[in-house]
Amino acid sequence: MSITVSNISKSYKSVKALENISFNVKEGELFGLIGPDGAGKTTLFRILTTLLIANEGSATVADFDVVIDYKKIRNNVGYMPGKFSLYQDLTIEENLNFFATIFGTTIEENYDLIKEIYVQIEPFKNRRAGKLSGGMKQKLALCCALIHKPKVLFLDEPTTGVDPVSRKEFWDMLKRLQQKGITILVSTPYMDEAALCDRIALIQDGKILQIDTPQAIVKHYPKPIFNVRANNTYQLINSLKAYEHNHSVYPFGEFVHYTDKRADFEREDLIQYLESENLSDIEIEKTLPTIEDTFMELAK
């Protein structure tokens, strides 16, 4: 096991940030912590990177205890905090050099690990970090976190505030790093990124809702889900909510996701009902649940 977390709890004054969290991450796994802001993701990252001490429970990273062996962990992990944490007034090259030196290594020594990412920003190596675009900053931060060849990589919301193209590139990079044997724990508030992880933990209000592979999580969704559409979305939502058989009604992109209380859903009945509510152009079709549907069902 690369990371073990058992019964971790952490409070700040009266606020419970984490409540009895347990999970394991296998060696070489890409594990995602999926949850909204304030769910406790950052607190958990800080406990695992030895920056905070939990009130209860224990955890190990790369087989070292996070409290007792904190110095050893600091030598063996790479950490990219949520906020862009590089020196804005230093150039790309100077930042990288600095982090290499404080980890007691050089850029040359581990160049093959970061090469793929670094070549993309190398043309701008004399530019100050503060003047880089979001995507480039993120690549630089990843290079800095990797420069000492860590066994475990902690990435706290690496894709927040980054555009879709850079997000995609970033996840591609993570996949390749994983193939090089690095264990990766990544957190994100974006449910659509969950599918890119080997396993995920859904987390909200300091509690883990579920841990499994993304495929298994959606597979275990308890009910059939229907995409419903009509000429007026706002009225559609209100009407569905007033429908006596509704189990859940959530706007979902251009559709409304609807689940029914009854074991066998009567499509015609719902159409009739919606028409009686003065809605037109009604479309109802079965759809596959997403991680987000599961999350909402569990958090309900």
Added chain:
Amino acid sequence: MNKKNVIEAQNLTKMFGDFTAVNAISFDVKKGEIFGFLGANGAGKTTAMKMLIGISKPTSGAAKVAGFDVFTNAEDIKKNIGYMSQKFALYDDLTVKENITFFGGIYGLSRKSIKEKSAVLIEELGLEKVASKLVGSLPLGWKQKLSFSVSLLHDPKIVFLDEPTGGVDPITRRQFWEMIYKAANQGTTVFVTTHYMDEAEYCDRVSIMVNGKIEALDTPKKLKQQFNVANMNDVFLKLARG
């Protein structure tokens, strides 16, 4: 045209020195429409929005917002629009009520109407118990819903939302979109700038900006058909990669 346009932009352009941040964009937004204004960081969407809300003068082109010209009537525009951003929303060190009173005040609402409106607003959002608490102590999702309601306080014709729902939990996010649908249903135009593509799926129509130009403008459904992909994220990826 069966509905009135509330935003009309023709060849709207903004240059910074030699750099063209917004390159001759043209589009219309109808009354009561939810319009998604998408683009990567640096694509020019913030610059374009600043011109529309009257805080930045276009280099050339023409635009009317809520019936007012962006060149000559910027002050009138400001009175007729609401604005909400994830970065700046409400004052954390003021209470819910104080925030409402303050923002009502800067939009020139009378004391009586502020009182009435804040009572309605607090009740609708279910904030009765926390009305006298500091906004900073509320969960993120509540803050965002409150901040959206505050931006609607003066019954603006158009409300501009800058990346409104990043980081919020899925259920609160749904509630937020329901509020947007409601506002739109009542005739308020909603202009959403974002680079989160799943937010785009909720809009009636979306435009996608790449390097200062609008490269695509249609309903999400038609755009997905046009590019033959499953979601807006892939539409964006295809467009951005040329």
Added chain:
Amino acid sequence: MKRFIGFIKKEFFHIFRDRRSLFILFGMPIAQIMLFGFAITNEINNVDIAVLDHSKDATTKEIINKISASKYFSINQFIDRESDIEIIFKKGKVKAVLNFEEGFSKKLIKDNKATIQIITDATDPNTANTISNYVNAILQQYQKGLNEDITIAYQIVPQTRMVYNPELKSVYMFVPGVMTIILMLVSAMMTSISITREKELGTMEILLVSPIKPIQVIVGKVFPYIFLSIINAIVIVVLSIFIFKMPVQGNLFLLGFESVLFIITALALGILISTISATQQTAMMISLMGLMLPVILLSGFIFPISSMPIPLQVISNIIPAKWFIIIIKGIMLKGVGLQYLWKETLILVGMTIFFMGLSVKKYKIRLE
């Protein structure tokens, strides 16, 4: 060691790239020395005064001549009536009026006693005080000249001699003060800001999750500022020697050693401030309010400690600047060595050890 050098290199990058701070860092001492040396002064020069001479005899003429011959006063006008005094004060033309009583000369010879009234405009009490002192001094000198011929039994003639600063040059007083302020500011404020900046940026998190030791971070942060502060101290001393002709009576090496000691005290304070503040803004506020004000008000730089109320005198003892000012005044003006200053030096050493110990104890190897 390589880590440490890498860290220091990075710190110098930060400092040299922040042009504005750098300018303040080196511009400020020069500006302050010039300001205090030339503009802000409690010496008086060519102060305009008026004379109301009711007797107009030989003695009063002589005294008036003596006063107007001095470089301190120039006689702006003569007035004839008491009622004019208030008028000219209101016009703000003169700072003082000398009022000689009638029959001045006669009275002086007959009764051995005559009166001059010195009326000063006390809206600026310091200047008013100084003016009346200077006039008194001139009168006394004149009196002494008269008395040389006559011997009066048992007369006490006070002879004041200002030692170490016979010309009462205020720059002599300001240089040690300014040097203290600058060293305190550069060392304490700059280090505390630079450490809290890392916290604010979030880079402190990365540094903590790395093998670099806390002590290396602290010393690495402090080192560049020791260097800068020493340069500043040298600039101040050189300026005061060459521009203001300030003597350095004592040992320059001792001055250097004491300055470095004080710099380290201030740095230790800076680190301590950074451990209790979360943002650069707080660090700056604490440095300004907590360090600058006491240095200016309680160190004896501007207001003499001996004339403060007892509680403030007691408090002044915990201000490191007080001891440093005593030390540099001792070295520069009196030329005394360590045999006279060992007590103050020891106090500074003790304070440094205390602050260092406290900040190392307070320095967190984790967040909160």
